Amino acid sequence: SRQRFLESFAGISERFSTLFPRLFGGGSAQLRLGEGDPLETGVDILVQLPGKRLQAMELLSGGEKAMTAIALLFSLFLYRPSPLCVLDEVDAPLDESNVDKYNALLREMSRTTQFLVITHNRRTMEAMDRLVGVTMDEPGCSNVYTVNLERHR
Amino acid sequence: SRQRFLESFAGISERFSTLFPRLFGGGSAQLRLGEGDPLETGVDILVQLPGKRLQAMELLSGGEKAMTAIALLFSLFLYRPSPLCVLDEVDAPLDESNVDKYNALLREMSRTTQFLVITHNRRTMEAMDRLVGVTMDEPGCSNVYTVNLERHR
Amino acid sequence: MRLARLEINGFKSFANRTVLDLPDGLNAIVGPNGCGKSNVVDAIRWVLGEQSARSLRGRSMEDVIFAGSQNRAPAGLAEVTLVFEQDDRSPPPVAYLNYPEIRVSRVLHRDGASEYRLMNLPCRLKDIVDVFSGTGLGSRSYAIIEQGKIAYLIAARPDERRMLFEEAA
Amino acid sequence: MRLARLEINGFKSFANRTVLDLPDGLNAIVGPNGCGKSNVVDAIRWVLGEQSARSLRGRSMEDVIFAGSQNRAPAGLAEVTLVFEQDDRSPPPVAYLNYPEIRVSRVLHRDGASEYRLMNLPCRLKDIVDVFSGTGLGSRSYAIIEQGKIAYLIAARPDERRMLFEEAA
Numbered sequence: 053s054r055q056r057f058l059e060s061f062a063g064i065s066e067r068f069s070t071l072f073p074r075l076f077g078g079g080s081a082q083l084r085l086g087e088g089d090p091l092e093t094g095v096d097i098l099v100q101l102p103g104k105r106l107q108a109m110e111l112l113s114g115g116e117k118a119m120t121a122i123a124l125l126f127s128l129f130l131y132r133p134s135p136l137c138v139l140d141e142v143d144a145p146l147d148e149s150n151v152d153k154y155n156a157l158l159r160e161m162s163r164t165t166q167f168l169v170i171t172h173n174r175r176t177m178e179a180m181d182r183l184v185g186v187t188m189d190e191p192g193c194s195n196v197y198t199v200n201l202e203r204h205r
Numbered sequence: 206s207r208q209r210f211l212e213s214f215a216g217i218s219e220r221f222s223t224l225f226p227r228l229f230g231g232g233s234a235q236l237r238l239g240e241g242d243p244l245e246t247g248v249d250i251l252v253q254l255p256g257k258r259l260q261a262m263e264l265l266s267g268g269e270k271a272m273t274a275i276a277l278l279f280s281l282f283l284y285r286p287s288p289l290c291v292l293d294e295v296d297a298p299l300d301e302s303n304v305d306k307y308n309a310l311l312r313e314m315s316r317t318t319q320f321l322v323i324t325h326n327r328r329t330m331e332a333m334d335r336l337v338g339v340t341m342d343e344p345g346c347s348n349v350y351t352v353n354l355e356r357h358r
Numbered sequence: 359m360r361l362a363r364l365e366i367n368g369f370k371s372f373a374n375r376t377v378l379d380l381p382d383g384l385n386a387i388v389g390p391n392g393c394g395k396s397n398v399v400d401a402i403r404w405v406l407g408e409q410s411a412r413s414l415r416g417r418s419m420e421d422v423i424f425a426g427s428q429n430r431a432p433a434g435l436a437e438v439t440l441v442f443e444q445d446d447r448s449p450p451p452v453a454y455l456n457y458p459e460i461r462v463s464r465v466l467h468r469d470g471a472s473e474y475r476l477m478n479l480p481c482r483l484k485d486i487v488d489v490f491s492g493t494g495l496g497s498r499s500y501a502i503i504e505q506g507k508i509a510y511l512i513a514a515r516p517d518e519r520r521m522l523f524e525e526a527a
Numbered sequence: 528m529r530l531a532r533l534e535i536n537g538f539k540s541f542a543n544r545t546v547l548d549l550p551d552g553l554n555a556i557v558g559p560n561g562c563g564k565s566n567v568v569d570a571i572r573w574v575l576g577e578q579s580a581r582s583l584r585g586r587s588m589e590d591v592i593f594a595g596s597q598n599r600a601p602a603g604l605a606e607v608t609l610v611f612e613q614d615d616r617s618p619p620p621v622a623y624l625n626y627p628e629i630r631v632s633r634v635l636h637r638d639g640a641s642e643y644r645l646m647n648l649p650c651r652l653k654d655i656v657d658v659f660s661g662t663g664l665g666s667r668s669y670a671i672i673e674q675g676k677i678a679y680l681i682a683a684r685p686d687e688r689r690m691l692f693e694e695a696a
């Protein structure tokens with residue numbers, strides 16, 4: 053099982069190091085195992101944003117943290133596809149250009165994984181195939197309507 | 206000092222009970238002191254959203270929690286005005302209609318308090334008098350530009 | 359396999375029996391604050407076996423049953439069913455290869471009686487977990503990012519982060 | 528009194544001496560992710576006396592000094608000044624009634640030497656806290672809501688909430 057862990061760690065960190073600069077338009081990122089027995093140590097994340105120096109994760113901004121987390125999440129999915137991924141308002145801290153990058157990546161990943169996305173962001177809504185509207189016509193009781201966005205892909 | 210605490214508690218909870226239904230278009234809310242010595246007990250918040258039953262705060266949605274917190278924050282300011290209030294992306298979890306209510310309230314409160322608001326939301330930007338743009342023309346170094354939105358109030 | 363449909367009845371704010379169809383492609387759930395979007399995510403995690411009421415934003419598990427509104431009485435039970443269809447992007451476990459669809463359900467009555475169901479037949483939670491084992495899907499899996507929790511993936515302590523890699527291994 | 532201007536030099540991502548003018552009315556700070564908006568909020572809290580590097584998202588207080596970029600060397604010091612003007616909406620403390628403006632500053636050198644200043648003269652932190660006492664403004668006051676923290680006001684435990692009321696009393 054140590055072998056399997058090391059293999060999956062290598063696979064994920066390779067994908068993360070490729071995906072991060074794509075999302076940030078440059079810079080670099082890597083995952084590093086701590087000292088000692090690989091089955092016991094923690095995993096460190098080192099990032100360098102384009103034009104900035106290498107720094108601790110804590111100093112990243114709200115939006116930069118969200119984009120780094122998205123890069124890690126999607127690297128896990130690229131290494132081991134899973135049938136479903138649910139994302140509840142993950143785009144809330146993002147500026148417009150990062151929302152567009154997130155949507156482009158969702159579209160690309162949706163070939164191997166089914167995504168269910170909750171959002172208030174108009175740009176994200178427009179990038180979807182279908183909107184499932186939830187309303188409370190009767191106060192306190194949720195109802196569901198579907199809106200098809202005729203996409204000719 | 207017990208007298209002063211009780212006075213300020215009464216003043217804030219009265220304003221909270223008035224402001225909450227205004228923000229939610231109905232419902233009711235109150236602040237309640239726990240049992241025992243007022244200088245020791247905690248403060249409970251009880252809310253009833255329009256059309257829904259009285260329930261625990263934990264069950265509220267992300268946006269409902271933010272709006273309830275905004276009602277409480279502004280009640281503190283209504284009771285005891287303070288020269289400055291800084292709000293960093295407080296509108297991130299709000300839907301469009303709640304963003305408009307938040308902006309209307311900011312405009313009203315800005316007669317007695319100076320607000321400094323950080324936002325990515327276009328509707329909030331449009332409701333402001335001035336935008337202070339922060340950019341990194343040189344990577345890693347922040348610069349500031351001011352944009353006046355000619356408002357004829 | 360892919361999630362084709364959700365059937366929710368009496369779970370949280372879903373007083374009426376509600377069906378969410380999820381055709382192929384990118385689906386977004388949208389609506390005003392407090393309308394019930396995150397309750398759908400809670401419903402998915404509940405069926406997959408979530409045991410903690412607190413992590414479903416309640417105080418006790420009974421809080422997941424529709425508690426009534428100004429015009430309606432509380433419900434007597436909560437029931438959620440996930441319907442998965444065959445999909446060549448990710449095959450189901452071997453035992454289920456011949457089924458056109460896989461139905462997993464969970465029911466909770468006000469008196470506390472609760473039950474899991476697989477293909478409409480009573481089963482144990484372990485049977486449901488087995489269906490998804492190896493696919494990365496589970497009530498606490500990284501595949502479900504709850505509201506406001508995206509940064510947890512990187513904010514966690516290094517030893518907590520290891521769990522992510524173990525799950526994916 | 529109202530905050531009329533911020534002068535930031537060498538604090539976090541503000542490598543150059545930067546001035547933010549804040550005329551009367553509603554001012555919004557806007558810009559792309561990571562450009563330095565929340566760093567402005569950190570600068571305000573730092574001058575008002577914030578002592579915890581962690582609550583300024585750093586590991587040690589030295590982390591507030593510009594750490595360099597790909598093209599620039601690290602700065603030797605961080606300096607932030609808040610300039611308050613008279614304003615009839617909320618009068619300053621009696622001692623400052625005759626001053627047209629009140630300047631409060633904080634400086635930190637890389638070697639750890641640090642200093643507070645009031646009207647450009649060295650002072651103690653207590654002097655700065657005294658200027659704002661009774662106005663509700665302070666480094667941890669409810670008047671400054673940090674990013675992602677709005678729900679803390681209601682999510683805190685009942686005894687933590689009490690602090691809010693004490694502050695306002």
Ligand SMILES: Nc1ncnc2c1ncn2[C@@H]1O[C@H](COP(=O)(O)OP(=O)(O)OP(=O)(O)O)[C@@H](O)[C@H]1O
Pocket residue numbers: 192254257260264265266267268269298369370371389390391392393394395396397398421422423424425426505
């Ligand atoms: N057991 C229950 N019975 C009735 N209503 C419930 C129950 N549990 C939760 N709710 C209601 O569900 C609402 C919250 O729903 P949810 O968190 O899904 O909103 P949301 O659509 O995600 O909103 P936001 O956009 O603000 O995140 C609350 O207002 C609460 O009253």
Ligand SMILES: Nc1ncnc2c1ncn2[C@@H]1O[C@H](COP(=O)(O)OP(=O)(O)OP(=O)(O)O)[C@@H](O)[C@H]1O
Pocket residue numbers: 101104107111112113114115116145345538539540558559560561562563564565566567590591592593594595674
């Ligand atoms: N001491 C320092 N020296 C140089 N840069 C720093 C320093 N401390 C923080 N930074 C930089 O500041 C950036 C974060 O800035 P900030 O948190 O203000 O962004 P923001 O504008 O609020 O973004 P968001 O919209 O994502 O919240 C980080 O990318 C970090 O590199």
Ligand SMILES: [Mg+2]
Pocket residue numbers: 266267268395396397505
């Ligand atoms: Mg929600």
Ligand SMILES: [Mg+2]
Pocket residue numbers: 113114115564565674
């Ligand atoms: Mg920020």
